[in-house]
Structure formats: structure tokens, C-alpha cells
Amino acid sequence: MIRGRYRDTMALTLLLLFLILSPALAWLPVEDWESGNVTTSGGGLECVCSVFLPDSSFPADRVQHMQQVATNLRLEVEIQMNKLVYYGAKLDIFLGELKGLTVRVAIMESSPDNYIKLDFEMLRIELREFEALVSQLKESLNSSSPMLDSLYTEIHNMTLIVNQLETYDKSNLEVIRIEFAKLQRKLEECQKEQELITPDIGNCNHTGIMSVSKPKVFQINAHLNPGYQYGGWGKDSKPVRGYESMYWYGAYSRPSVYEFYLYSNYDKLIERSSFTHHGLPQGYEGTGNNYVVHGNTVYFQADNPFRMSKLNLTSSVYSHRHFTKASERFTYTYSPNQYLDFSADEKGLWVMYATEEAKGKIVIAKIDEKSFGIEDEWTTSAFKPLVGNAFMVCGVMYATRPGDVNTEEIYYSYDTKTKEEKYMSIPLQKFQENFVNLHYNPTDQKLYMYNNGYYVSYNVRFSRE
Template sequence: MWTRFSLLVLCLLLEVQGQDHADGRYIRCQYTFTVDSPVESSCNNAMEAENLSARVTLLEAVVSRVLGAEAVPETARTLEETEEIRQLLQEKEQLDVQVKELQRRVEELTLETEKLRERPCSSVTKAFQEVKAEVSELPTSPKVQKNVQQDAGCGELVSVSEPETHQKASSISGKYGMWFQGNESPGAPYGPDTVWRIDTVRNDVRELYAYENLEQLARGYPLKVLVLPEPMESTGATVYRGSLYYQQKRSPTLLRYDLIEEKIAAQRELPHPGFHGQYPYSWGGYTDIDLAADEKGLWAIYSTEKARGAIVISQLDPDTLRVTRSWKTNIQKNKVANAFMVCGRLYTVASYRANSTTINWSFDTTSEQSKTVDVPFRNRYGYNSMIDYNAARRKLYSWDNFHMVTYNVTLAKSGSSP
């Protein structure tokens, strides 16, 4: 009786333990036998032995079933790892092929380089000529193209036309003044034909008139009137690349006024210049510092104590107004009526009053040489207070005793006839 009961309990325990350890790798089976007291026999008859044998067989079957269930996931994992290893081996074979191909290519390039080095420098292959042609045809930047276009046709001034009158100032404030057409449009609302005008006979010169074109200037209808934040000195201003450049009143300070932003964009003192009547042109008018623009850039024409009144030319950075280079001439500033720059050369006018006068001196900033010239020039109205060169239009703009006039100019290469 006790024997049967013990075997039954043992089987139940084995089934529970097999389920609890299904996720483990091993199952531990513990056999427990309960025996009768010494008085009783463990197997008192053959029937009990057969029953015990049957139950042991059943127990072994249960254990085998549990072990079989545990082996399946292990087999699956082994198959997955085998497949992954196979794929990695395939990738390695592909990479080996690529490495060999690259090594072969490196060897070919090395041999080709050695052959090129062994060739004489004087020999030029057809392939090199084709590459050279392609490089020479690469488009240049807009800024470089613009400078090349402006320099094209540059030369010495050989003649000036008769003056053409465009407008006459109607009030006493317009006896002296300045007017310009920019080399390019600064942007809306101004166009490439915009005309700029400043009347300079007043206590504080601040008003800058803008006209749509020459026709509107002649009619007297300004497009806009700008009020400068700082008053200007005399008639030495100029317009260049969208800005008005001028000298501040009673000061050696130069100002760059942005015509679109309508504000001072840069300011800087000119190094040691005479100003406010120290070294003016022969007609006076506090014309100590004269700003000019041409194909080569922005310039300041003035004198210093060190130069003893002789004209000094300084090229300016148009953005910062910093002096990039200076030249001292042997031309006395108070002995000439006015001056302007053309293609990097300074030209001076002999008289501001004489109806028929001449452009009498030139100084070349490239050769650093000055010479006398004799180009006829007319002051039609008898008091020329401003002359400014426009590189884009190849014209001189002048303010002659209330009148706004222009002159066409002719340039010629050095040593050639016009």
C-alpha cells in the first residue's frame, strides 16, 4: 500500500519539476523510495514488482519528452548562427575581390606616374593641350569681368569735346555745386540713368537730389531728396558703386554714404591732409580734398604739410576708405583750377575762369611719372567749380557757374594716335 502511494507521489513530483525546468539546459531527476518497516517486506509479491517496473518505464518516458523539448531551441539557434557565418564568409570573399582590384589599380597608376616623370619637361602631349584649353575657357567672376571691361580701351586723354549743357540752377545756392551719374545702378528705386545733384552755396550742405534721368533733371522734377546725416565740405564729392563719398565739413574725415540704406556705411580720417582752406585749388572754396573715381577705383586728391602743397594722390578701399597706396607729385595744388582721374592718371585744368584753357598736367600712377600736356578745354560760363569723370560713359561732368554740363573724352593707347 505504502509502496504504491510513494510511486504515485514520485511521478507527480517529476512532472512538476520537468515543467519548472523546461527553460533550463539540464533536468535533475531525484528518485525517492519509501520502504516498509523492517517487519514488512519491500516487495511482498510479483504484482507489486510489475507495477513498479511499469511506473519506472512511464517516468523514463516523461523525462525523455522533457529533454527533447529542451533540445529544439538549441538546434534552431545553431542553424541561425550557421546561416549568419555563411553570409559573412560570402561578404568577406566579395571584399577580398574588391581589395585585389584596388591594389591592381594602384599598381597601374604608380607605373603611369613613373612614366610621366621620366618624360622631358619640354614635351607637351595633346591631352595636356586639351586640358589647358579647357582651363583657359573657364568663366571668370563677375567682378573680374567688370574690371577687365572697364580697363578695356584705357589710355591717355587726348581730346575733350565742346561742353553740352543739361540744366541751370535757378537760385544763388546753385552758383557752385556738384552733379553725377553713377557708373552703375545702386538698386531700386534708382536706375542706371539716375542723376545726383548737390547745391553747395549754403551754411550746411546736406541735401542730395536724385532725378530719374537727364530729362527729369532738365524739367526740375526730383525723384527723391536725401538728407545727409553729416554736412559736407565744398565740391569734392563723388558717386561710386552705390555710395556717395564726401568730406565731412571742417574735418579731414571721409564718409561713405550708402544711397540705398540712406546711412553712413564707413568713415575714416585721411592721414595728415590739409583741409578747410590750407591747400585748395586756385579758385578757393575749401577744395582741399577732392574725391574721384575712374576705371582703376576710388581716389583722394589733396596735399599735406610734408608735401609742401604739392598734390598727393591716394587710392582708397571703397568699402573701408583705408588708404591702400599714395603718390606724391611735383604739381602744386594751388596752381591748378581742378583735377580728375582717368585710367589711373591724374589730369589738371589750368584755369577755372578762362573761356579757352587747357588740361596742362598729367601724372601716371603706374609709371609714377608726371608730364605736361596740352589738351584744349572750355569753361563756357566762366566759373568752373567742379569736374568729375564718369568711366562708364566716358564723360566729364562739370558745374560751371550755375550750369550743369558734360564733355565727351577721347582716350588713346600710349604711343598711338586717337
């Protein structure tokens, strides 16, 4: 009797256990289940259940991972769809512009004699821009499409048509020559009129600077790096024959001097295509931020020991002069370690510095180019640490001081001929706040500034006598 009750209790317990586990077992494959066997013994009910569970539990972590992956994929799809909408809009604009360009090419194809070489070159430039835009779209989408491929092919075909049309332009060559001759005569007449109202280049028949033009910003330096904040650029102030159009450039990430680049003309400077490069050997490197090219020679400040240095760009010969007078305690506002400031004008070559005897005021010294020695000296009233920079024009030193973020002020001048000092207020607009090299060039009467890594120049206007 007791044994029968015991069996009944066990059977009920197993049945309850089966009911509790049934939700979890519903996840198991059918082959993991075995049906229970029911037998009777001695008139009593005996229930035997056999259940085989898998080795691992329900993979909840995998389900959560898959949910996260699905969410990320959904976000990525939304981003790509937004990009497609954006590039689709840009493509519509480009297609509209390309249709207009197609019409222009068709018109030129029907009457090529009515167009000159410049028209063809402008079309060729626009086609290259379209080609670059299509390539950019393909790279951005990281794929290609029949529409983009067709657009690229059409641009290529139009380029071939423009090149072919240009070969038919022979009849216009004589007309172009005549027009250029007329333009040249007008330019010569304009130049003669201009010479009547402006001082002659290289002469000093004026009473000083009256105003300075707005800055002309050419471009960032040849290294294409705004971090190259120390250096300078400009033209030779006394060029040798054949190098009248030469430009020079040198810049660094710290106030030092160790290489120069020379460009045959303005176009080569803009193209960053130098015809020669001078790297200073170890032991000949310079320091500071100001140097000039005068008579095909670079003049710069060297250190250890402190001295004036020059490098002949033709012979690559170095010369040095120890300079104990200049103090290494006073420098310009924007320029660390700029103790010797070389400058050149209509009167020759100069160097400006501060001394302990003058208590930090700027001293002007005239350099004898042959002996590389000092001819004469003049002490000014300009306290160098408060000066932004200084330059020489017709034997007169002009000093600047900071105004606001966008403005510098030419505030002081000293005439080495008359020893006359003047205070003035001539605004000098800056492209950016800091600059480290400002010098005047007598061959074109311009100021050249190296402004936070950018080439900047100014036209100088003088007062007439």
C-alpha cells in the same frame, strides 16, 4: 467944414481900396458880394462900402497840385499808348503765324492718314505756345478785348481738332512701327561701326586723353538759382542694377554739403523731378565743393573734425574716416575749402589732397571701398593752389589750370601705374569762367562740370594704342 473934408477923404480911400481888391474879388462867387450904399448928409457925399471876404485865400497850392497830376496822367497815357502800339505789332505777327497754323490744321483735317503722331505733338506744342503768348498779352495790358478773347477761343478750338484728328490716326500705326524698326536697325549698325573705332566703355585700351569736345550746356541747376555756385552733378560711376540711368545733383550758396537730389534718368533731371532727396542731419554735414556717387554711395568731405565721409543711398548709413594727412591750407583755384577731392574711374575710387610734407603738391590716394581706408599713395608735382581742378581716368590723374575767361587747360598728368609724369596742352572750353566740380565718369567716358550753377558735360576722346 473939416468934417466934410474928412468924409470926402475917407470915401476916396475906400474907393481906391475897392479898385485894388477888385481883381482878387473877381474870383469870389456872386453871393459873397454886397453892393455899397451911397447916402448924402448935410449937403455932402457919404460913401459906405460893405465887402465880405471868404475865410480862405486863393488856393494856389491846389491849382499847382492839379497841374502836376495832369502832367503825370499825360505821361501815363503816352506810356500806355506806346505799349498798345508795341503789343499791336506783336499781335499782328502772332495772327500771321496763327493763320499759317490754321492752314496746317485744315490740311491735316482733310487728310489725317498722311501724318504721324509726331506731327500732332508738334502742333500741340505750338498751340500751347500761342496760348501762353495770348495770356501774356492779356496780363501785360491788364485787360481783355474781343480780339484777344476770340484769338484764345480759336486756339482752344484748334487744340480740340488736333486731339480729335489724332484718334483717326490708327491706319498709320503699323507704318510707324515699320519705320521705327528700320531706324533701330540703322542705329545698331552705326553702333557696331562706332565700336570698331572707339575704345570700349569701361576699358583702358588707350594711351590717354587726346582731346575734349566742346561743352554741352544742359541748363541751370534744379534750384533755378545762379547763386547756387557750389556743388556738382553727374552719374553714378559704378551704378547698381536698375539705376544705370540715375543722375545726382547737389548745390548750395556756400561751399558746403548738406543735401542731395537723385533723378531716375536724364529726362527727370531736365524736368527737375527727383525721385528722392537726402538731407544730411546735423553733425553729418559736409564742406567743400567736390563729391561723387560711386556704387550707390555719396563720398564727400566733412569737417569738425576733418574727415572723409560717405553715405549709402540705399540704407542711409553714414561712415567716417579721420584724415590727418591732408592739409587744410591748400585748395583749388576756384574752390574754397576743397581739401579732399574724390574721384572714380575704371580702376576704382580715389581721393586727392595736398600735404604739408609735399609742400602743397597734390597727393593721390587709392581708397579701399570695403574698409574705407587708404591702400596706396603717390605724390605728384602739381601745386594745388595753381590747379583749377583734377580728375582720374584709368589710374591717371589729370590736372587743369586756368587759361583765359573761356578756356581751361589740361596741362599735367600722373600715371599711378608707371609713376610717369607728362606735361600737355589740351584745351577745355568753359561755359563760364569759374567751376567747382570736375570729374570723369567711366560708364559713359564723359567729364561732368558744375560751372557757375550750370550743368555742363564733355565727351572725352582717347589716343589708341
